[in-house]
Each structure stands twice: as C-alpha cells, then as structure tokens.
Amino acid sequence: MVHVPSLPQSQRLVLAVLSGTAARYGIGDRRDVPREVAVAAVHSVTTDPVLLGIQAGVALVDPHGINGQIVELLRAAGADMTVAQQHAVEVSERLGWTGIVGSSDGGVADDGHDQGGDGHQRGY
Numbered sequence: 001m002v003h004v005p006s007l008p009q010s011q012r013l014v015l016a017v018l019s020g021t022a023a024r025y026g027i028g029d030r031r032d033v034p035r036e037v038a039v040a041a042v043h044s045v046t047t048d049p050v051l052l053g054i055q056a057g058v059a060l061v062d063p064h065g066i067n068g069q070i071v072e073l074l075r076a077a078g079a080d081m082t083v084a085q086q087h088a089v090e091v092s093e094r095l096g097w098t099g100i101v102g103s104s105d106g107g108v109a110d111d112g113h114d115q116g117g118d119g120h121q122r123g124y
Contacts, residue, residue, distance in 0.1 A: 004054060004087075011051060018045045018055050026059075026070030035076060042077040052079035057087025061095070 004012060024030045025038035046052065056074040059067040075081060 014046050014048075014051055015055060018042070018051065019058070021045050022055055022059070022070045022074055026073045027066060031069060035073075038073055039077045042073060047078060049078050049080040050083050052077055053081060053083030054087045055079070056081065056084035058091055060084060060088035061091045 004015065007015070021041055021044075025033065025041050030038065030041070042052070052074050056071050056079040059070040059074065062068075071084070074084075
C-alpha cells in the first residue's frame with residue numbers, strides 16, 4: 001500500500017490502481033506478456049513520472065528481493081527514479097528500517113532484515 005497523505009485523494013487512487021497493475025504485469029499472472037504490452041497497461045493507468053516514481057519507490061523497499069521486475073517495468077514506463085529513491089527512503093524510514101535503499105543503480109541494498117544471525121532466511 002502506498003501511503004502519501006500529501007497527495008490529493010485522486011492521485012492516491014491512481015497509485016492504488018497502479019500498484020495492482022504494476023504487480024500483475026511485473027511479477028503476477030501477466031508477467032510474461034511483451035514489455036510494450038506491460039508498459040501500455042501501466043500507461044493506461046498513468047504516464048505521470050512522479051506517480052510512477054512513487055510506486056517504483058515502494059517496490060524498491062523489498063526485503064525479499066522479488067520486486068525488481070516491478071521496478072524495471074515502472075522505469076520503462078517513465079518513472080522518475082530520483083523520486084523513486086526519495087520515496088523508498090521515506091518508506092523504509094516509516095517502516096523503521098535503515099540502509100534498505102543504497103545502491104547507486106536504483107536497486108535495493110541488502111540490510112539483512114530477512115536473515116538471522118546465522119545467515120538463514122527468515123520470514124516476516
């Protein structure tokens with residue numbers, strides 16, 4: 001869920017629809033469609049680079065490493081990746097995490113939140 005209270009309700013509703021669309025075409029049941037079809041589906045929701053960036057920022061905060069395809073889809077659709085990085089930092093701070101977003105290429109740094117001291121994966 002995208003929590004951006006500073007946005008008008010109409011834009012928050014767009015983000016809600018965008019979240020589902022990006023997930024469906026990024027990692028869900030439509031993930032195997034051609035990229036141009038996936039981008040067109042995202043564009044049917046919005047072409048606003050800021051809103052695309054906000055959603056990409058949410059996907060960047062991914063302790064399980066499964067949202068990379070969502071980030072790439074939103075980047076291909078024109079997401080402002082500076083906005084994405086900024087929003088990812090806000091989301092990780094809201095969740096009480098630090099060090100989540102750290103790679104210079106817009107990816108997610110592994111901060112070990114999903115691992116125990118023995119290096120084994122932990123669920124949430």
